[in-house]
Amino acid sequence: MKKLMAFLGVLTVVISTFIYFRYQAYKEKKDKEQLIFEQYYNIEGLEAKAYGQKLAVYDGDLRIIDLGTKKEIKVIEIPGKVVLGFDIFEDKIIWADLRNENDEENKKDLMEKANSDIFLYDMGKDEMKQITSDKAAQTKPVIWGKYIAWQDNRDDELEDGYPQWNIYLYDMESGSETRITKERGIHTDCKIYDGKVVWEDGRNFYGLQSIRLKSDVPINNTDIYMYIIEQDRYVSIASGMYKESNADIWEDYIVWEGRQELNRNADVMLYDIKSMETKDITKDPYGQKDPAVSDELMVWIDEKNGLESFDCIEKEKNGKSDLGIYDMKNGEMILIEEEGAQILCSVTPEYIVYTSKKDAKNSEIKVKRYYRTRIE
Template sequence: MTKQAYLMLLCAVIAIGLMISPAVAVETAPGDPFYCRLDKAQEHPDIDGNMIVWEDDRNGNKDIYFGTVDKFKADPYLGNQYVSYTGEKITNNPASQEKPSISGDYIVWQDNRNGDWDIYLYRRSTYEERRLTGDAGNQWMPAICGNYAAWYDDSSGRTNVVLYDINAGKVKTTIDCNAHTRIPGATATTEFKPALSEKYVAWIEESDRKVYYYDIAAGGGKRAVSTSTAEQSWPSLHGGIIVWEDYRHAGTRPDIYMVDLDAPSRKEIQITDADNDQVSPAIGENIIAWEDKRGAPDSVRSIYMYDISREREMPVVLSVDRYDEHLYPAVSGNTIVWQRGQGANSNLYIFVYDPEELDAKVTTIEVTPPSSTLAIGDTEQFSATAFDQNGD
């Protein structure tokens, strides 16, 4: 009788413990955010794996700098007024070098040392800098992915998109289009790059302000991504997946949409539907990040993200006041980098997403006391604590 009472009580405690749900709801995305404050302005970052590039005016003109997530994260002064790790200077020309992009061993940027905008390529392993363009007019807003770089070119009188083959050392094709390069708005001056992956190039066409794409392997002409007639902007590619900001709802309230260009159905997926602006999306292998005015003071922009496989949207960093603007996110793997602030007050912000914290499961339950012998009619209080696979 004594053993039976003990076993019944212990089973009841364990059953209650098993019903305890681990805490999985979070106010912001789980992960490791770190703010990298440097002297002067750091703007328009890009990322590939552990590597980050940005434009930097600490020397009085805009130069291209390179750094790594690991070195910023390991900086002993991280969280203080200024970090000690300041990156590596890539360019040394007194002209302006802007809008960098990085992929593997290569960095590209736009450069006005010759009087107009040209595209330059830098190979990190050999320290070799090479001018890729010499045509009349401007070539600007470059993107790079693997063996290809893409940029805008207005030397023909229209804004074409040029696709460059790095290994071949020459232009692969000049896409017959007239690209629109600025965000919506009659007075808007902010520009965005053509989107590029190893499979596709994408841009906004001037005539209807919609996203079009070009298949690098198949060639041929341009094709519309969406059947919607609403204005679209700011495309971003990863493999065959493309995202963009879309104005089909209420006209002035942009949302983020996604399509798999390789899928037979080509089904459009609406990622956001909040009654605020969601703009400037960037997509990587696992996540999408964007600027979001939701809940921010004075309509400044915070950073939100979407976990593609888990179909879950989360805030990453929320603006704290009207001066705390978060802009131009770039994504690689589970890491997001963006520009915090504008002008002289802009710096780098990095966030490494940890999806494991979203997948918490009860793996052990500790019962205190671990054992007890009770006589019939006796009582004793037990407590049960549930732990997930992370020990939380």
């Protein structure tokens, strides 16, 4: 009897172990669903951004496309056909333009001195509202929830040379406007998500840097900072010796371009707000630019096969950049190679949006839809 009981005990352990490992294998297989990308929509344009099923396309004017029906639902005509940044959230689209600037020289060549203002169009109410009226430059607005943020040079102390920029915040419910950045410097390229603002911070860079040049020189020591609105709290995200730039945020993830030592070619960095951990995603000798992040994917412009520009002396590298992707769920790197130069990418939980250029003059907007399918 004792031998039988011992045998049954061993058999139970063996069966339990077998079931456990089979379950783990099934779970691992289930968790590693394959990502599928399909070319979903194309339209002529210079740049585009999406939120939900709405796509905002800039082609001189701003066109709103319903991605569900692939039909145009609104055209916002822009005086002068120049937009200095735009964004979309739910039924609201914001942008900066030059309709209030009377100096033609500023409109053409001196954008940092031009009187650009920010405007909001509410598609649900069919109403347009001017958000800023200061005679300085307000550009690159972003929107999420009840907040709008932008970069602003109204506090510039220098009449000549490169301007000082700050990040401003506007509460659409209260109508209040707040300067976020307190330190002197050139603070630019803000992004916003659910009460958190991130930007490229120039408090530790004491040289001169032009917003127009978008210099990638590593010793231009800009950093990445975050401001949590409801807590009125500032957090240093990346403050290395060299240039960190072009941040984006989604949920608990922040991404940016990080440079090491004197290498102009940036890597894509990922920061997890909850764990406070930073990870170098690409870490190779090639350039990765303009990273964007959503709930499961990171995307960026990748220069492994060539450059995103068409005016480089190395002609064989001109206009050959691709779309880099990091699947955060499966930990996999993906490179989507296409003809020409891929630039200005962004990502939502359903779509990847980017501009594709076959030459220096012509461009089109591409929208890729992505989803997962179980590997059998």
